[in-house]
Amino acid sequence: xxxxxxxxxxxxxxxxxxxxxxxxxxxxxxxxxxxxxxxxxxxxxxxxxxxxxxxxxxxxxxxxxxxxxxxxxxxxxxxxxxxxxxxxxxxxxxxxxxxxxxxxxxxxxxxxxxxxxxxxxxxxxxxxxxxxxxxxxxxxxxxxxxxxxxxxxxxxxxxxxxxxxxxxxxxxxxxxxxxxxxxxxxxxxxxxxxxxxxxxxxxxxxxxxxxxxxxxxxxxxxxx
Numbered sequence: 001x002x003x004x005x006x007x008x009x010x011x012x013x014x015x016x017x018x019x020x021x022x023x024x025x026x027x028x029x030x031x032x033x034x035x036x037x038x039x040x041x042x043x044x045x046x047x048x049x050x051x052x053x054x055x056x057x058x059x060x061x062x063x064x065x066x067x068x069x070x071x072x073x074x075x076x077x078x079x080x081x082x083x084x085x086x087x088x089x090x091x092x093x094x095x096x097x098x099x100x101x102x103x104x105x106x107x108x109x110x111x112x113x114x115x116x117x118x119x120x121x122x123x124x125x126x127x128x129x130x131x132x133x134x135x136x137x138x139x140x141x142x143x144x145x146x147x148x149x150x151x152x153x154x155x156x157x158x159x160x161x162x163x164x165x166x167x168x169x170x171x172x173x174x175x176x177x178x179x180x181x182x183x184x185x186x187x188x189x190x191x192x193x194x195x196x197x198x199x200x201x202x203x204x205x206x207x208x209x210x211x212x213x214x215x216x217x218x219x220x221x222x223x224x
Contacts, residue, residue: 004158
């Protein structure tokens with residue numbers, strides 16, 4: 001589906017074919033929130049499905065992601081999609097393989113975590129803090145906030161959403177739930193359909209992960 005297809009399907013579900021009682025502005029708000037919920041559902045199973053990457057080059061023990069050469073947080077003009085959650089931070093070792101850093105939950109843990117060989121980082125507000133001085137290029141792999149302008153693309157031609165086209169009806173179904181809240185109504189049929197389609201999406205994502213795992217080569221440890 002494109003954005004206009006989702007909007008059309010949503011109007012058919014809630015039986016509001018025109019803007020007499022439900023405006024396009026209202027529709028856009030529900031669809032935007034529904035899509036964010038859809039992405040969250042996908043990322044619960046495949047955290048890296050919507051992953052973005054960006055390279056930064058610090059020159060000390062911290063890097064502000066709202067004022068540096070790379071801006072992905074804060075109120076300034078973004079250079080890349082807005083960061084929602086860091087998945088990994090990594091560098092390349094001398095052999096060119098990724099060296100994944102370890103995220104910690106507090107500055108105290110960052111400065112006292114001497115019992116690991118992994119490099120460590122902590123994100124406080126918009127600033128990344130490092131356990132020691134960092135001067136090499138770091139690759140941030142992160143989950144980004146979606147950038148679809150629903151309000152501007154409810155009519156044809158709509159715009160591309162993502163590659164999970166077969167499950168985009170879930171976006172409209174979730175948006176219809178927001179309509180129900182505003183209308184103080186309830187539809188068991190809608191709730192049952194949303195539950196069934198959500199399980200379909202979960203099964204599909206899990207199947208993909210199982211196929212990925214099946215292609216990973218593992219070696220057994222042998223003890224003499």
